[in-house]
Amino acid sequence: MTDKDTSFPKIRAIHLGEKLMDFSTPKIMGILNLTPDSFYDGGKFDREERWIAQTHKMLDEGADIIDLGAVSTRPGAGEVSEKQELERLLPPLRLLLTEFPNVPFSIDTYRSQVAQQCVEAGACMINDISGGNFDAQMFQVIAEMKVPYVLMHIHGTPQNMQRHPVSQNIVPVVRRFFEEKTAALYNMGVEDVILDPGFGFGKTLKSNYELLQGLNVVRTNNLPLLAGISRKSMINKVLGTKPAEALNGTTVVHTLALMNGANILRVHDVKEAHETVKIIEFYHNFGRSSK
Numbered sequence: 001m002t003d004k005d006t007s008f009p010k011i012r013a014i015h016l017g018e019k020l021m022d023f024s025t026p027k028i029m030g031i032l033n034l035t036p037d038s039f040y041d042g043g044k045f046d047r048e049e050r051w052i053a054q055t056h057k058m059l060d061e062g063a064d065i066i067d068l069g070a071v072s073t074r075p076g077a078g079e080v081s082e083k084q085e086l087e088r089l090l091p092p093l094r095l096l097l098t099e100f101p102n103v104p105f106s107i108d109t110y111r112s113q114v115a116q117q118c119v120e121a122g123a124c125m126i127n128d129i130s131g132g133n134f135d136a137q138m139f140q141v142i143a144e145m146k147v148p149y150v151l152m153h154i155h156g157t158p159q160n161m162q163r164h165p166v167s168q169n170i171v172p173v174v175r176r177f178f179e180e181k182t183a184a185l186y187n188m189g190v191e192d193v194i195l196d197p198g199f200g201f202g203k204t205l206k207s208n209y210e211l212l213q214g215l216n217v218v219r220t221n222n223l224p225l226l227a228g229i230s231r232k233s234m235i236n237k238v239l240g241t242k243p244a245e246a247l248n249g250t251t252v253v254h255t256l257a258l259m260n261g262a263n264i265l266r267v268h269d270v271k272e273a274h275e276t277v278k279i280i281e282f283y284h285n286f287g288r289s290s291k
Contacts (some may be wrong), residue, residue, distance in 0.1 A: 009219075009222045010222060011023040011222055011223070011224050011263055012221070012222050012223055012224065014148045014192040014194065014224065015148065015191070015192050016065075016104045016124050016125065016148065017104070017124045019104075021064070021104075023224050023263040023264075025277065025281055026258055026262065026263050026264065026265065026277045026280070026281075027064040027065065027263065027264045027265075028062055028063050028064050028065070028264070028265055028267060028270055028273050028274055028277065029063070029064065029065040029066075029067050029106065029226070029264055029265065029266040029267065030055075030058035030059075030061075030063035030065070030066050030067065030267060030270045031067050031069070031230070031266060031267065031268050032051065032054055032055060032058070032066055032067065032068050032069070032092075033069055033072075034051075034068060034069060034070045034088045034089065034092055035069065035070055035071060035072045035080075035088070048092075048095060051092045051095060051096060052095070052096070052099055055096055055099070055100060055103075057270075058270045059100070059103065061270040061271040061274055062270055062271065062273075062274030062277075063270045063274075064104070065104045065105075065106050065125065065264075066096070066100075066103060066104070066105050066106065067105075067106040067107075067108050067127055067266060068089060068092060068093060068096075068105060068106070068107055068108065068123075069107075069108030069109075069127075070084075070085045070088035070089045070108075070109075071085055071108075071109070071110075072158075073108075073129050073158045073201075074158065079159070082111055082113060082114060085109065085111065085114055086114055086117060089107065089109075089114065089118060090117065090118070090121060093105060093107070093118060093121055093122065093123060094121055094122070097121070097122040104124050104125060105122070105123045105124065105125070106123065106124070106125035106126070106127050106150070107119075107123045107125070107126055107127065108127045108129070109126065109127075109128065110128050110129055110130040110134040110135055110138070111134075111135050111138075112135045112137040112138040112140070112141040113137075113141075115128075115138065115141050115142070115145070116141050116144075116145060119145045119147055120145075123147075124147055124148070125147055125148045125149070125150065126138075126142060126145075126147055126148070126149050126150065127150040127152075127196075127266075128149065128150060128151065128152060129152050129154055129158075129198070129201065130152070130154055131151050131152050131153055131154065131177065131181055132151070132181060132184075133154070134157070139184060139185055139188055139190070140188065142185070142188075142190055143185075143188040143189050143190050147192070148192035148193070148194060149185065149190060149192065149193055149194070150194045150195075150196050150226055151178065151181055151182065151185070151193055151194065151195055151196065152196035152197075152198045152201070152226075152228075153173075153174045153177045153178070153196070153197055153198040153201070154198050154201040154202055155198075155201065155202025155203065156201075156202045158201075161201055161202035162202065165202045165203050165204045165207065166202055166203050166204070166207050167204045167206065167207060168207075170203060170207040170210050170211055171210055171211065171214040171217050171218055174197050174198075174211065174218045175217065175218045175220065178195050178218060178219075178220045178223075179220050182195075182220055182221055182223070193221075193223050194223065194224050194225070194226050194263075194264065195218070195219060195220070195223050195224070195225050195226065196225070196226040196227075196228060196266075197211045197215070197218055197225070197227075198228075199211060199212070199227065199228055199229050199232060199234060200228075200229075200232045200233060200234055205233075205234055205237050205238075208234040209234065212227075212229075212253065212256055212257060212260060213260065214260075215227070215257060215260040215261045215262060216260055216261035219261065224263035224264060225261055225262050225263050225264070226262070226263070226264040226265075226266055227254070227257040227262040227264070227265055227266065228266040229250065229253050229254065229257060229265075229266075230250050230254075230265075230266065230267045230268045230269065230273075231243040231244075231246040231247070231250050231268055232246075234253070235249035235250055235252075235253055236249070247269055247272060250267075250268075250269065250272070251272050251273075251276055254267070254273055254276045255276055255279075255280065258276065258277065258280045259280065265277070
């Protein structure tokens with residue numbers, strides 16, 4: 001596949017505040033975990049100087065968006081109250097918006113009230129692992145706040161999603177989910193939607209790789225696709241590694257995701273992901289210019 005213009009549709013741009021983000025080049029979403037129990041870097045970013053230093057680092061390395069999360073969604077993760085989630089999110093968000101006023105900050109939450117309060121504080125995107133399934137008011141809040149929404153597919157909840165994961169026909173299942181959910185969002189006036197197939201969220205190892213191979217098939221309405229694969233078990237189970245050892249595997253899978261149509265990579269390691277994007281872009285452009 002050497003000419004992506006003939007393989008993939010023209011992807012819709014999204015509005016980030018007053019700016020328009022297009023996807024002529026894939027984007028990088030850097031992860032800032034504010035949780036003590038994330039599967040990879042939980043507890044590392046627990047004070048002001050660390051929030052600022054990590055955000056600086058990710059931006060310097062090429063991040064386009066910074067995604068703040070305060071609830072671990074690893075398999076079997078414990079529940080966190082809405083109050084505690086807001087206590088973890090709002091102080092870092094406000095500080096970072098003061099330090100980096102022109103940077104788009106996304107909030108990783110499935111709660112509508114958390115989403116609303118964070119957008120009111122200055123966040124400009126909501127990243128919802130539940131696709132609106134955990135909070136019936138989420139779509140309405142997104143419609144009212146007029147911010148981009150990452151619509152992710154999940155089977156079950158973080159507490160039980162790997163007990164009975166989807167093992168067959170995952171591509172049509174996710175495609176149908178996106179069609180139904182985007183129709184509901186459009187009917188409510190939501191224009192800026194990003195699709196996330198939810199790697200690792202209630203899928204078997206086989207299903208994860210079927211999704212990876214069929215990324216461009218699950219896309220609907222020419223919407224951008226986000227791949228959240230960084231250091232996940234779908235890499236570690238193949239290589240026999242732990243998350244801390246999975247950087248090389250992550251880069252390989254990011255390459256496959258980009259080749260198959262991903263427009264945003266959500267990552268722990270921005271430098272390596274940015275380098276992957278640059279090489280893939282050179283490869284595609286070389287293919288076009290050599291014809």
